[in-house]
Amino acid sequence: MCGIAGVWRKRDPIGSGDLADVACMMQALAHRGPDDHDSWNNARLALGHRRLAIIDPSPAAREPMLTASGDGVLCYNGEVYNYRALRKELEAEGLTFRSVSDTEVVLQALHRWGPEKAVPLFDGMFAFAYFDARDNALWLARDRLGIKPMSVAETEGRLLFASEDKAILACADFPRRVDTRELTLRLAWQSRDSSYSVFEGIERLPPAGLWKIGDDGIEKHRYWHVLDVLKTERIAGDRVSDAEHMATLQTLLQQSVELHCIADTSLAAACS
Structure with a gap:
C-alpha cells in the first residue's frame, strides 16, 4: 500500500499553511509508504505521496509523477493488474515510457484517453488523484469494490483528501469531533456503508467513484455498478x-x- 494526500484550493492560491498540512498528512501516512516520499504543488493544488515500492522500485517510478509535458500529474495508491496490456495499446499509439511501472501506464492512459474512458479499463485495486492542467481539473477515483481507501473533507475554501481519515485530522484547524450519529448507527447495525466516516466533516469516496473537481465545483460520477x-x-x-x-x-x-x-x-x- 502507498499513501496519498492533497489539498485543493477552490479560489485562493496554495499557501504555506496548505503545504504544511500536506507535510503533516504525509507524516500521518508514513506507515503506508516506507520506501520513498515526495510532494508537488502548483497554484491551486498540493500533493504528497508515501511510496511502498512493488513494481519498478527505481526512482523513475517515484510519485507524484508528471507527464513529459508537465501538464498531467498523478498521485496513486494500488495496482492495476492489466497495465502491461494497456501499455502495449498506448505504445501502439506512439507513446513512450520512462519506467516499467504501472503508475506511469495509469498516468499516460488518463492523460491520453481521459479519465472517463481510461478508468473503466483499469483492472485492479486503486485510489488516485490526477490533475490535468489542460483544463485545470482534479480527478479523484477509486476502484470498483472500494478496496483502496480515499477520505475526503470539504472545508471553507479547500478540499482535503487522503488515504486515511487520520491524515485529514492531522491538518491544522480541522475539527477533531466524533460523529455521534454515525457511531450510533454502526453500533446499532454492527456494520455500515464504508462511504461514511465516524468523524464529522469527513466522507469516503464511494467504490467506483470518479469525481471531477474544478472551478464549477464537484461533479460526482459512478463508472461501474455490478447490476x-x-x-x-x-x-x-x-x-x-x-x-x-x-x-x-x-x-x-x-x-x-x-x-x-x-x-x-x-x-x-x-x-x-
Missing part, C-alpha cells in the same frame, strides 16, 4: 454442468492469482 454487468438472462437460462462451472471457476482463480503475483519484490502468502 450493469450481471448477465441475469444468461444465468436464468444456464444449462452448463456443475463440472464445467467448477473448471471455469478454477481457471478464473488461477488467472487472478497470476495477475496478483506481478511484482519486482519478494512475494509472501498469508493464510487466515
Whole structure:
C-alpha cells in the first residue's frame, strides 16, 4: 500500500499553511509508504505521496509523477493488474515510457484517453488523484469494490483528501469531533456503508467513484455498478454442468492469482 494526500484550493492560491498540512498528512501516512516520499504543488493544488515500492522500485517510478509535458500529474495508491496490456495499446499509439511501472501506464492512459474512458479499463485495486492542467481539473477515483481507501473533507475554501481519515485530522484547524450519529448507527447495525466516516466533516469516496473537481465545483460520477454487468438472462437460462462451472471457476482463480503475483519484490502468502 502507498499513501496519498492533497489539498485543493477552490479560489485562493496554495499557501504555506496548505503545504504544511500536506507535510503533516504525509507524516500521518508514513506507515503506508516506507520506501520513498515526495510532494508537488502548483497554484491551486498540493500533493504528497508515501511510496511502498512493488513494481519498478527505481526512482523513475517515484510519485507524484508528471507527464513529459508537465501538464498531467498523478498521485496513486494500488495496482492495476492489466497495465502491461494497456501499455502495449498506448505504445501502439506512439507513446513512450520512462519506467516499467504501472503508475506511469495509469498516468499516460488518463492523460491520453481521459479519465472517463481510461478508468473503466483499469483492472485492479486503486485510489488516485490526477490533475490535468489542460483544463485545470482534479480527478479523484477509486476502484470498483472500494478496496483502496480515499477520505475526503470539504472545508471553507479547500478540499482535503487522503488515504486515511487520520491524515485529514492531522491538518491544522480541522475539527477533531466524533460523529455521534454515525457511531450510533454502526453500533446499532454492527456494520455500515464504508462511504461514511465516524468523524464529522469527513466522507469516503464511494467504490467506483470518479469525481471531477474544478472551478464549477464537484461533479460526482459512478463508472461501474455490478447490476450493469450481471448477465441475469444468461444465468436464468444456464444449462452448463456443475463440472464445467467448477473448471471455469478454477481457471478464473488461477488467472487472478497470476495477475496478483506481478511484482519486482519478494512475494509472501498469508493464510487466515
